[in-house]
Amino acid sequence: MNARDRILQAVRGHLGRTDGAAAPPPPPVPLLGRVDLDAGEKLKQFGERLVAVGGHLHIGMQDGGLTVVRELLARYAPLTIARSDAPTVTALCEHDSLRQHGWLSPAASKAELFAADLGITAAQWAIAETGTLVLDMQQERHRFASLLPPVHIALLPHARLLANLGEALKTLPRPLPPTVTFVTGPSRTADIELQLVVGVHGPRELHVVVI
Amino acid sequence: MGEHLPMEQFPANARAALQNDVQRHALRAAANVFDERRRTTVSTTPDWQLWRETARAVKEHTLLHLDHYLVEFERNAIARGAQVHWAADAADAVRILLDLARRCGFGICVKSKSMTTEEVRLNEALEHAGIEAVETDLGEWIQQLAGEVPFHIVVPAIHKTRGQIAELFAEKVGTPKDSDAATLTAAAREKLRAKFATAGLGISGANFAIAETGSLLILENEGNVRLTTSVPKVHVALVGIEKVLPRVADLDVFLRLLPRSGTGQALTTYQSLLTGPKQKGTDEGPGEMHIVLLDNGRAKMLGEEVTRQSLACIRCGACLNVCPVYQQVGGHAYGSVYPGPIGAVVTPQLVPLARAAQLPFASSLCGACRDVCPVKIDIPRLLLHLRAAVREGSPGKPAAQARFFERCTMRLAAFVMARPRLYRFASGGARLADRLFGPLLQRLPPLSKWRKGRTVPRLAHRNFRTLWQQRGKP
Ligand code: SF4
Numbered sequence: 001m002n003a004r005d006r007i008l009q010a011v012r013g014h015l016g017r018t019d020g021a022a023a024p025p026p027p028p029v030p031l032l033g034r035v036d037l038d039a040g041e042k043l044k045q046f047g048e049r050l051v052a053v054g055g056h057l058h059i060g061m062q063d064g065g066l067t068v069v070r071e072l073l074a075r076y077a078p079l080t081i082a083r084s085d086a087p088t089v090t091a092l093c094e095h096d097s098l099r100q101h102g103w104l105s106p107a108a109s110k111a112e113l114f115a116a117d118l119g120i121t122a123a124q125w126a127i128a129e130t131g132t133l134v135l136d137m138q139q140e141r142h143r144f145a146s147l148l149p150p151v152h153i154a155l156l157p158h159a160r161l162l163a164n165l166g167e168a169l170k171t172l173p174r175p176l177p178p179t180v181t182f183v184t185g186p187s188r189t190a191d192i193e194l195q196l197v198v199g200v201h202g203p204r205e206l207h208v209v210v211i
Numbered sequence: 212m213g214e215h216l217p218m219e220q221f222p223a224n225a226r227a228a229l230q231n232d233v234q235r236h237a238l239r240a241a242a243n244v245f246d247e248r249r250r251t252t253v254s255t256t257p258d259w260q261l262w263r264e265t266a267r268a269v270k271e272h273t274l275l276h277l278d279h280y281l282v283e284f285e286r287n288a289i290a291r292g293a294q295v296h297w298a299a300d301a302a303d304a305v306r307i308l309l310d311l312a313r314r315c316g317f318g319i320c321v322k323s324k325s326m327t328t329e330e331v332r333l334n335e336a337l338e339h340a341g342i343e344a345v346e347t348d349l350g351e352w353i354q355q356l357a358g359e360v361p362f363h364i365v366v367p368a369i370h371k372t373r374g375q376i377a378e379l380f381a382e383k384v385g386t387p388k389d390s391d392a393a394t395l396t397a398a399a400r401e402k403l404r405a406k407f408a409t410a411g412l413g414i415s416g417a418n419f420a421i422a423e424t425g426s427l428l429i430l431e432n433e434g435n436v437r438l439t440t441s442v443p444k445v446h447v448a449l450v451g452i453e454k455v456l457p458r459v460a461d462l463d464v465f466l467r468l469l470p471r472s473g474t475g476q477a478l479t480t481y482q483s484l485l486t487g488p489k490q491k492g493t494d495e496g497p498g499e500m501h502i503v504l505l506d507n508g509r510a511k512m513l514g515e516e517v518t519r520q521s522l523a524c525i526r527c528g529a530c531l532n533v534c535p536v537y538q539q540v541g542g543h544a545y546g547s548v549y550p551g552p553i554g555a556v557v558t559p560q561l562v563p564l565a566r567a568a569q570l571p572f573a574s575s576l577c578g579a580c581r582d583v584c585p586v587k588i589d590i591p592r593l594l595l596h597l598r599a600a601v602r603e604g605s606p607g608k609p610a611a612q613a614r615f616f617e618r619c620t621m622r623l624a625a626f627v628m629a630r631p632r633l634y635r636f637a638s639g640g641a642r643l644a645d646r647l648f649g650p651l652l653q654r655l656p657p658l659s660k661w662r663k664g665r666t667v668p669r670l671a672h673r674n675f676r677t678l679w680q681q682r683g684k685p
Pocket residue numbers: 472523524525526527528529530531553580583584585586587588
């Protein structure tokens with residue numbers, strides 16, 4: 001008998017179940033977070049939580065984040081910029097006033113991405129109750145641009161702000177994309193005497209621009 | 212290579228650890244901070260008890276139908292292109308992982324924190340095979356550089372001071388001797404990035420495996436899990452069979468409980484929800500995803516309700532932080548992969564009971580672990596269950612003899628206590644003996660043995676009955 005059958009047989013033996021026995025539906029998980037927030041309250045809560053974990057919130061609703069991103073790029077003066085292939089990001093990259101920056105292609109090599117100074121992605125959703133961004137790989141190539149550079153800028157459509165985690169889990173497309181990444185603030189560690197250090201393996205700074 | 216202390220010698224290990232004041236103070240300070248943060252978060256969460264009950268109910272349901280959910284998980288993971296392997300024991304798991312490492316590791320594997328890989332002693336096997344396995348969680352890397360096994364299941368280097376880590380790094384990494392936490396962390400980032408860029412295989416654990424979608428969910432704060440599961444060409448996750456949850460929706464409650472209990476965070480910085488390898492060559496992420504489902508003694512815990520609850524554990528570490536024994540003796544004294552209260556109940560069920568016979572006694576049964584456990588595991592009850600199992604022993608073993616003596620003593624005590632006059636006579640005798648020969652009696656068996664690690668109280672000169680009679684009834 002192979003390991004699979006041995007394990008399943010042992011499990012069934014100890015549970016007194018037979019091969020192929022069905023399971024009743026699992027117990028329900030009630031709605032656990034707050035839902036009664038309007039758009040303004042959600043944004044307020046999202047901002048508070050984001051700042052509490054060391055992120056920065058910017059409002060860029062008038063121009064798709066253009067002004068905010070222009071200022072941030074002037075501040076960080078990155079030599080190269082990693083970017084996802086989200087349409088909102090492409091629009092910025094192709095804008096006349098930003099074109100002179102060192103944009104990498106969304107399909108840049110790992111070596112280029114490892115060396116990039118700044119990364120720009122969108123975010124498909126966000127969760128107000130925890131200040132969390134939700135990135136869906138099916139909708140944009142976000143894995144490296146949001147992780148490898150020391151600074152991460154994320155463009156969040158205001159309408160995509162959800163109240164709580166349960167709502168976000170329900171909203172995820174099915175079948176699930178190969179990767180969904182939840183991001184709450186900059187990369188952090190407290191492994192040395194509990195001292196908080198940001199930017200250990202991922203970005204040390206996270207800017208969320210609401211568009 | 213980190214070696215475990217012999218778990219058979221827990222009392223001696225513990226005594227030695229008690230002499231290490233630096234370690235004790237560092238550990239206690241850190242554990243208290245984590246517990247404080249947990250308490251603060253929990254006290255501002257009005258629905259905490261509801262969440263705990265919901266989570267436990269989901270876990271109990273899943274465990275009671277575990278075969279069903281494992282098969283469902285396997286089917287859905289395969290449908291998404293993942294390769295699912297089954298490992299009945301540690302040797303199986305090591306063989307599967309070694310094969311992968313040889314085939315695609317290019318001589319170097321990056322690992323994100325996984326207690327399960329510690330359980331099967333993977334690092335040792337990889338080193339033996341000449342494959343470099345680099346721990347990439349900062350705390351875990353510190354422990355690897357120091358040649359030590361993790362001290363805590365969530366915070367591996369919780370017992371080390373910054374000064375000790377700075378000295379270690381000065382020797383092994385080349386940073387200045389008095390570097391601060393930020394400098395040390397930056398050095399780790401740089402060194403480990405080079406490893407990520409060259410490794411062919413990323414090895415992780417998983418916090419949850421979702422049956423309905425065949426996905427894995429992994430929580431972290433640093434970003435090393437994201438790197439481990441996205442940069443190398445191949446990703447393999449070693450997952451205990453108890454990690455399965457039925458639905459994506461179940462994550463709602465578990466993602467609320469786990470970070471709050473572990474570090475007091477509402478959510479850790481990152482969660483990666485991974486469903487199969489990349490679908491097109493041009494996508495980001497590993498081209499192959501392997502999932503190794505590990506039994507290694509878990510299935511046999513399913514049979515009884517009392518032992519089954521051990522499998523509900525989500526490895527948050529809250530019971531360690533709050534445990535008065537763990538706080539004093541630390542993680543290494545247990546001599547097992549899983550220390551603290553949860554280790555004291557899981558280890559004796561994973562390894563031969565005779566080897567871990569000391570561990571269920573490494574507790575004062577104060578119940579703090581049960582009170583903090585986010586999935587309401589009744590650890591004291593499990594400890595008592597395991598103590599009974601140790602006492603039962605196997606026939607012909609010294610345990611049976613001890614049991615005989617113990618039973619006689621208890622019978623005698625019951626006989627005396629049920630007879631007031633006899634009791635008065637006996638307690639009077641005991642008081643007299645204590646007053647005349649107390650110190651001597653304490654040095655002779657059987658009291659001398661009991662006295663190791665305990666203080667024998669002297670009997671009061673006048674007992675309660677005398678006082679009661681003197682004061683008169685109210
Ligand atoms: S037994 Fe409970 S408190 Fe301890 S690690 Fe497991 S889930 Fe956390």
